[in-house]
Amino acid sequence: MFVGHYAPALALAGTRRGPRLAALFVAAQFVDLFFFAFVLLGVERMREVPGHTAMNAMDLYHMPWTHSLIGTLGFAALFALVVRLRRGTWQVAMLGATVVASHWLLDWLVHAPDLTLLGVGRRLGLALWNRPAVAMPLELGITALALVLFASRTRARGVMGHVSLAALATALLAFQLVNWFAPQPAIVVDPVPASVPLTALLAYAILTALARWVQATRTPGAGPAVSSL
Secondary structure, three states, X not given: OOHHHHHHHHHHOOEOOOOOHHHHHHHHOHHHHHHHHHHHHOOOEEEEOOOOOOOOOEEEEEOOOOOEHHHHHHHHHHHHHHHHHOOOOHHHHHHHHHXXXXXXXXXXXXXXXXEEXXXXXXXXXXXXXXXXXXXHHHHXXXXXXXXXXXXXXXXXXXHHHHHHHHHHHHHHHHHHHHHHHOOOOOOOEOXXXXXXXXXXXXXXXXXXXXHHHHHHHEEOEOOOOXXXX
C-alpha cells in the first residue's frame, strides 16, 4: 500500500475540529518514515526479489519494530504524544494516532505475509499484491473517495485552492503509477541500495509539502476552531 495510506488522512481532515492535512499526511506514513530510516541504519531490512509478488519485488523480511501491530500502536502513541507536547488537543492527538494505526491494517490487506503482531511469530498479510485486479482499484478507489470527501468539506481560497488540490491528486496518482510500473530488478538485490529508502522518503516529503499547500489554500468546513497541529 502506498497512496492508499493517505485515504484515512484525507477522510479525517477538512474540518475546523480536526488535525491539519499536512500533519495527517505525516501520520499516514509515520510508520514507513521510521521503517526506511531504519533500513538506512541497518536496524530493519528489505531486499528486492524478482517475482516476490505479482506487483512488486519488495521482500520486507525483517521489520519487527515498525510493522508489527504492537510496534505500529507504539508509533501511534508516539505521534499522539508529539501532538500533545505541541499543545494540540486530545481530540487532534487521537485522530492523528488513528491515522498512524491504520497503516498496519492497510498493509495487512496487500502485503505478502510479512507483518507480525508482536515482532516475532506468525507472519500475516492477505497478499492482494498478488491480485492486481483487486489491489489496484482498491487503492485508487479509497484514495479517490477520500479526496472527494476532503474537497466536499473544504472551500478553495481563490484559484490556488483548486490548483493545489489538483496538484496533490495528480502527484498521488503519478507516484502510485511509478510504484506499480517502474522496472523491476532481474536479480535479487540484498540489501537494497540506499537510493531505495531515500527515494521513498523524498516522495513522502513532496506529498506532505503539497498537503501543506492545500491546507494553506483551502478553508476547512464549518465548526468552532480548536488548537490543532
